[in-house]
Each structure stands twice: as structure tokens, then as C-alpha cells.
Amino acid sequence: MPSLPSGFLGDLDPTSDRAVFRQIADQLREAIDRGRFKEGEKLPSEAELVDHYGVSRMTVRNSFSVLQGEGLVHAEHGKGVFVRPRPPVRRLASDRFARRHREQGKAAFIVEANAAGSHPQVDSLEVKEEKASQDVSTRLGSVRRVLARRRRYLLDGRPVEFATSYLPLDIARGTPIAEPNPGPGGIYARLEELGHRLDHFEEEIRARMPSPAEVKTLRLASGVPVIHLIRTAFDTEGRAVEVCDTVMAADAYVLSYQLPAT
């Protein structure tokens, strides 16, 4: 059993009313914050910490689970517990749906990924007609059935986003929008060709912990929340022509908006 690198971690305070596993978590967290353990680096193993602190293994594991819940570390079976690297983030600028981009025939995701020097992929595309959920129906203005376009986005092989677009059937049925590949500029370009000139978008943003299904789809580490974005597109006649429901891995995104000070 190799012993701990000296000086990284202190002692426990038995008189403190702070639980032992919290004290251990505090010391590890501080060591990480101070850069004593760097990104991607391995923390001391459970056995080493058991020796160092003279506590039982479950207590050490309890500390780790605290740090995992904070998204600071992640465990790899058979290898160890590692400081979670802050992944490069993808910026979503508020002009990403500007018409000038569409007119160049590029999808927003691809353009941005290339600009960042990453390798983008789109995945698990599914296009089908289905019954609108209560929420989608309300947002689209009492629509019964919709065309749903589902897809997953990956960056350098890592899933970062899962999105579903819903469009009223009377708009989308029988058009290129109902095709797996809607053509250059994406569905927004097609909507405009169909006479629905886009006026503005509304975006609603929430953050929460992922469901087990989302953990699986986005291969999320524990302690990583998701950003839930619901965008509604309105045409110049004030009609809602699309609702896009997007779930993003929060550690992969920074959203950016410009607001006029009017």
C-alpha cells in the first residue's frame, strides 16, 4: 500500500460537530480547489484514505459521493476516483438563428462546431407524426397532431444535446420538412419557403437534474445537470409554427443572449 503524498490532506477534528465524511469531503474539495489535485488527476484511493484518516471504508465512500454530487469528481470502476475535467464548452449565441446563416445554407449546429474546431455529428434522427402533448399543443395553438423531428447532437463523439422539433401537420405534411434531411438551411429555411416568414423566437430555459433516460442518452456523469430549453418560432402573422424542445448537457454549454436596453 503506497502511502499518501504528505501534506495534501489534514487531520480530522473529533470535537467538531461536522460529520467525519463531510470533513473529509471538505479537505478533498479544498485540495482540488487549490489545484493540489489537477483536472483529470487521480485522487487517493479509498483504501489510502481509510488508512490516512483511520475511518471505515463506507465513510470514505460517503465523502466521495458528496463530491460526486457536486460534480467535482467521478469514479471509474477498477481505476480510481478522478477530478472531473471541465470540458470545453459550446457557446450558443443568440444570433444563431439569424437569417443570414440560413441563407448560407448551413445548419446552426454544424456552423458553430466548425468554428470551434470540433467534429459535429447528428444522430438517431426520427421523423414521425404523433399526438401533441398538452404542453406542445398549447404552445402551437391547440394543435392535435404534430410532426415530430427527433435528433441527437454529438461533438467529437460526445453526445451533448437531444432535441425534438414539433410542427403542425397542416404546415409540415408532405413537405421537405417531413423528410429526414430537410435540405440546406434546415427546417427554418423550408418554413420561409412555404410562406411562413419567421418573425421572432421565444426561448424558455430551465435547469434541473436529468432523468435516468437523459443520463443514458447524453452519457452524463453524476453531478451534471441538464439545461432544458423550449423554443417557439413565430411567423410574421403571429402564428407559432414550431416548438423545439432541447435537453443539453449543462457542462457542455454556455448560452449567450443579447438584450436591447430599449
Next chain:
Amino acid sequence: MPSLPSGFLGDLDPTSDRAVFRQIADQLREAIDRGRFKEGEKLPSEAELVDHYGVSRMTVRNSFSVLQGEGLVHAEHGKGVFVRPRPPVRRLASDRFARRHREQGKAAFIVEANAAGSHPQVDSLEVKEEKASQDVSTRLGSVRRVLARRRRYLLDGRPVEFATSYLPLDIARGTPIAEPNPGPGGIYARLEELGHRLDHFEEEIRARMPSPAEVKTLRLASGVPVIHLIRTAFDTEGRAVEVCDTVMAADAYVLSYQLPAT
């Protein structure tokens, strides 16, 4: 020992390679999703589940900790484990800094809270000069020292948001902005009076798990992420005149933006 309400929970599958504590978590989660346990309702106690499933207490606790990490339930010492109620959310609309609101002399937070019929409070106000962090300095254009205004916002007694505004000293020093109460319309109104007519804002949004300090300040339940918003205000000369760093309890907010389709 009262026995379990029958039929709510199934049996374990010993042949499954899914861990027992995950199976239990799955069953509880499904029961919650189906509404068998309603919001605020108490789940079976650890002891009851130990009996029902014939497993050890730590296994049951392990299941609970899974659900806690998902933000689905919360435990109360001495009482039980409860389904976490979805709290009413506060919407932050993108026109919340519109000049017309400032001209009515109202602070954005108060206006919105009143509109929602809630009781707003502002708390732990601190105004002082300090050294700018690297990040703030960059955003404000290489400023050394800044005026920092810190405050916490509460809604019906619950802390929901903690914010710090940073302003360049050459703008703010000796003005009402450096006073605890900057007067009607808030600091944006004062900035305009001082000749810094506001042109636009930039907002950056991230989501992540809270630090222990943030858990304390916002009294966050486990499994609740925070939304981290950094807003920079620009005047008509293109100068950054304020940076506002805001940490919000994610379960209390929906952010809402309008984007032109230009």
C-alpha cells in the same frame, strides 16, 4: 410497524444484473411518476422498505440517495422522506430591463414578484470597493478596482437568488450607486442619469451543481442545480459599465428570452 400500502411497489428481480438499490429506486421513481406518491407526500420509511424488500437498511438508503440526487425526493430528519414539491417558478422575461420599467422607478425584482403575487425581500446588502477578479476585469475592459454591490433576493421568505454587481470606480464612486439604496429605478436609472445611456445587455447562462457556500446561502435542497447568469451592460459608446453575477436556485426560475429572427 405499519405495513406498506399494498400494490404500490413490486418485487425485486434477483436474476437481473441491475443492482438491488437501483431496482428499488426505479420502483419508487415510477410510483412517484405515476402519482401513487403525490407531491409533498411521505414515502415509506426506511424500516418499512427494509421489511418489504428483505434487504439491509444501507441498501434502502442507497436507493433514497439516488432519488435525492435526481432532485425527486428530500429527507427530513426525524420525519421521513418526502416527494419534493415542484415549487412555483419565477419567470425572468427578457424585457425585464426595459427602460419603461426603470422610468416607473421600480426595481425589476420587485415588479415581477408583485405581478406574481409574491412577497419579495432583499437581504444582506453589501456595498464596497474591492479588487476586480480576472474575469470581471476582462469583462469591464481592464479595470483594476471596482465597486461591488452584493445582495440576496427572497420570495415569500425563501432565498432564490444571490447577485453581485460590479461597476468601474470611475463611474460609481461618490454617486448614489455607491449608496446602499441607489434610489428609484435602481443603478441602471442612475447610470443613465450619469450620462451612460444604456444600449444593450449581454447575458451568459450556465447551469451547474452548487458549491457548499451556495447551498447554504440559497438553502438549496440536494439535487437542485443553480443557474449562473453573468450580465454585462453596455452604454451607447460601447463601454461595459456594469457586470452582474447572479446565482439562482434552478428550481425557482424559468428564464425567458425573445429573439428576433432577423
Next chain:
DNA sequence: CAGGCATACTCGTATAGACGAGTGGGCAAG
């Protein structure tokens, strides 16, 4: 030298038991 296996080390899962501390209800004493 190359391949495969043994082994040590890692975390994952589960059991059983102990004590502590917060909560709430019921009972007994005033």
C-alpha cells in the same frame, strides 16, 4: 519475443449492527 494468465489494486454492492439526534404523540403529574 509474444501471448496469456495470475495477481494486486481499484471501485461496486450488500449485510448486520450500533449509537445519535430530531420529531411527535401519548401519558402522567401537577
Next chain:
DNA sequence: CTTGCCCACTCGTCTATACGAGTATGCCTG
């Protein structure tokens, strides 16, 4: 009836142990 205490029930913390499974390394065998 009210007050106060006790007790049962709840979750919180901690110990000790056991076995399983994934990973990496080095040695041994062919």
C-alpha cells in the same frame, strides 16, 4: 386542563466485513 417527560419512530452517521467485477501490470509459459 396544561405542562412536561418518556417513548416510539424517523433519518444521520459510523464501523466491520464480505464478495464481485473492472483494470493494469508483470511474470511465466510456449
